[in-house]
Amino acid sequence: MTRQPTLQDVAQAAGVSIATASRVLNGSARRVGPELRARVLDAARRLHYTANAQAQALARGGNPLVGLLLHDIADPYFSLIAAGVLTAAAEYEMRVVIANTGTDPDVATTHLAALRGQRARAAILVGSRTTAEAGEARLADEIEQFTAVGGRAACVGQPGLPAHTLCPDNTGGGAAVGRHFRGRASVAVVAGPARLQTVRDRLHGFRAGLGRREEFLVEADFSRDGGYRAAQAIPAGTTAAFVMSDVMATGFCTGLRDRGLRIPEDVWVAGFGDVPSVRDLSPPLTTVRLPLVEMGARALTLALTEDQPQTIGVPAELVVRGSTDPTG
Amino acid sequence: MTRQPTLQDVAQAAGVSIATASRVLNGSARRVGPELRARVLDAARRLHYTANAQAQALARGGNPLVGLLLHDIADPYFSLIAAGVLTAAAEYEMRVVIANTGTDPDVATTHLAALRGQRARAAILVGSRTTAEAGEARLADEIEQFTAVGGRAACVGQPGLPAHTLCPDNTGGGAAVGRHFRGRASVAVVAGPARLQTVRDRLHGFRAGLGRREEFLVEADFSRDGGYRAAQAIPAGTTAAFVMSDVMATGFCTGLRDRGLRIPEDVWVAGFGDVPSVRDLSPPLTTVRLPLVEMGARALTLALTEDQPQTIGVPAELVVRGSTDPTG
DNA sequence: CTGTTAGCGCTTTCAA
């Protein structure tokens, strides 16, 4: 195992000073004579030289790095947003470090502090605010530290943090489902953990859209299996269910079927998010569409280009499919 | 926007030398007196000090960083593997930088060189080898550069690169599907791009298992829509289809249904991968199970703990479900 | 136990 070649090595091999080598290899404004230039390029190639990114970052005082913090990369909701962030990052020629945070704001805080240590230019926080007020306050504090030293932060989720925010219309999406369910007699809601603000917003919107507030409420954990179990838990006569995430809804539909219930004849089902796979359920799932990939890309652009923290609404659109449409 | 506090600042605020501050803040073996220790800790907290990771990496000559290179994070196959890598990385207290490479080996090569520049300790390459021999050779070269300077590389996919390899039994999985299809008269295969070795392995296995080689072969692009279109392309009398990825199979089933074909009565369908959502199709999808999350975790462990490049087989297990089981 | 000092590899004035 040999040592990585350094700029020193290249300069020596090319018979120039290390300053000259630096200028030709790492985009400096200053020009270098063609003769020396060629020699440096040649030496670098021969030695397989790659600049030490740490040293560069240290010397330049900056790091083309963005942090991506999300609840769970295995969940398609998050992986689609991540895809958008990666695409945008590639365009900006930035590296992205990624980490799962779960729903605990303190985990996000820890990761964000680490990103500050890495002098990341931006951080994208994807996920829901929670009711853990102390933790949220610490996260807000850390965001302020992060931005105070020049970092850019953007959240995808509800507003409430001192950063750019891309805010999907959870309330409006819930309301659209509620309105869609108005004619149904007996309504159930499969919610995520009550401590998540996202869950509260969707529920609040749903109730408003439905025009009444008498749903059977069951709490699950945003997982497929949580959705499946919820299907066992709802009352027998239920005629419509709003399941707050597509992943849960996917399991929920199977749970319903295993209980002998038909969709949509017996029960209407609507999800949230419109991840690609729900189109292929049978019947295909009615859900609230969020432009997940675009949201990821947009969040990074926002962070990188806007100075004043902005909150930008993202429209959530009801997509009616066979799971709530007897004619579908 | 203020400057990030440095160790210097902390030392000054605490009235100690920067060496002492370093010792208390960044895990050194050497002990520091309780009095000074407290003062340093206090100053660090007051100033919101976070060590500059670049400087640390430079001084220590190492970087707790792992690179994760995969085709496409939006695809559940890869996002599940990524989840495994993230979990393992958290245990090792390593950061992970992630990048999409698509199927072009030269893109992977470029990213890997960048990782070498960042002095990453390990790189995990997830995806298929291709028939682009020149590109594969360059990738192999770069892997050798990477490992020559002390980096650890692990691939998830076929062997063939000078690195640890976690090799799912694509051939065996294909063979299991082939055997399962033996009684079916008219067989179709929906393959991915022919340049991918994974595709060739699965096809080769399938033919061997089937015991004949007369399938109708259609090539798609590993996407849901590619699968859907493939369903329009197969001959009318087809009675069984092996679709080489679950994502494609998901779209394929819908395409079949839109053509008025029933699964499994008219056509049996089998996928590959066993991503969670295929259990919830109706009928649920027969597929070849790969322990995707574990594979990700395992790959990182392998890279970090084993010195000699190893190739480890990962068993692929046929899971028969309703899409090929008239009784299911 | 604590402080001094010499780097880690690179960028960037400042002179020549």
Add this chain to the structure above:
DNA sequence: TTGAAAGCGCTAACAG
């Protein structure tokens, strides 16, 4: 156009 040299922030000998 080219080179010498001073840092960037931190760690790790080496002395006290």
